[in-house]
Amino acid sequence: MRYVSFERDGRVRPGAIDGDDVVAIASETLLDYVALPTARRIRAHTQERFPLAGVRLVAPVRPRKNVFCVGRNYLEHARESARADGRELKLPGVPTFFSKAPTAIADPGATLVLQAKISQEYDWEAELAIVIGARVKDVAPAQALDAIFGYTCLNDVTARDLQRAHGQWFKGKSLDGSCPIGPWIVSPDEIGNVQALEIALTLNGTVKQRGNTADMIFDVRRIIAELSRGMTLEPGDVIATGTPEGVGFAQTPPEFFKDGDVVEVAIEHIGTLRNTIRIV
Numbered sequence: 641m642r643y644v645s646f647e648r649d650g651r652v653r654p655g656a657i658d659g660d661d662v663v664a665i666a667s668e669t670l671l672d673y674v675a676l677p678t679a680r681r682i683r684a685h686t687q688e689r690f691p692l693a694g695v696r697l698v699a700p701v702r703p704r705k706n707v708f709c710v711g712r713n714y715l716e717h718a719r720e721s722a723r724a725d726g727r728e729l730k731l732p733g734v735p736t737f738f739s740k741a742p743t744a745i746a747d748p749g750a751t752l753v754l755q756a757k758i759s760q761e762y763d764w765e766a767e768l769a770i771v772i773g774a775r776v777k778d779v780a781p782a783q784a785l786d787a788i789f790g791y792t793c794l795n796d797v798t799a800r801d802l803q804r805a806h807g808q809w810f811k812g813k814s815l816d817g818s819c820p821i822g823p824w825i826v827s828p829d830e831i832g833n834v835q836a837l838e839i840a841l842t843l844n845g846t847v848k849q850r851g852n853t854a855d856m857i858f859d860v861r862r863i864i865a866e867l868s869r870g871m872t873l874e875p876g877d878v879i880a881t882g883t884p885e886g887v888g889f890a891q892t893p894p895e896f897f898k899d900g901d902v903v904e905v906a907i908e909h910i911g912t913l914r915n916t917i918r919i920v
């Protein structure tokens with residue numbers, strides 16, 4: 641099943657895709673729907689349907705909390721980052737977690753308005769995002785996938801100069817409207833093996849990043865197990881799982897977004913998240 645949040649006649653509602661239509665869900669938001677007990681979810685599906693082409697999709701969920709993220713979770717990206725920073729490559733024994741402010745969330749298809757006075761180095765990071773579907777704590781890796789509602793695409797847009805200046809990652813990755821997600825959340829049964837998905841990012845049609853979730857240093861099970869140790873995860877929480885190699889700052893010479901760029905994050909069995917860049 642593919643779940644969306646859609647706008648029609650000025651109202652944002654949750655829905656599920658059925659063929660070329662979106663079927664409305666009775667909950668106020670998709671976040672509310674995700675929080676329902678599994679048995680009650682199906683009863684929330686209505687008979688009301690609209691052609692998908694006639695609605696505007698918005699970010700499927702806008703989490704109440706910060707978006708959780710994993711840094712340097714693909715070996716080749718960890719290697720290119722170390723090289724670009726002039727550091728020695730050191731792999732951590734546990735995932736490197738950080739977070740992004742929820743006000744950073746942006747819609748699929750949206751123009752991302754990025755301010756030149758804030759940063760000169762807006763960069764891209766294609767990522768698989770997990771949407772949590774249950775309230776869990778201290779989850780064992782073997783049970784971790786049961787806590788997942790679904791998966792979506794996320795672009796962890798980063799202001800590299802801010803990231804460097806502030807000594808940690810939060811500020812440079814939390815700017816308003818800089819974190820598009822979507823276009824929909826795909827349930828795990830449609831994904832198959834989550835550790836075997838092709839993931840790519842194209843900029844104006846040129847492939848910049850290409851990887852596979854098989855190359856994660858910490859897989860989805862381990863990420864959920866580690867993050868939930870002593871810390872409750874709740875329905876609707878979003879976890880970005882890291883990016884493969886090919887980010888802009890590690891290119892020679894470094895490359896960053898320009899006004900008018902079109903950026904696409906594509907993940908196998910999920911879809912394509914497309915955004916236009918506006919630098920003002």
Ligand code: MG
Pocket residue numbers: 709710711765767796880882883
């Ligand atoms: Mg990232």
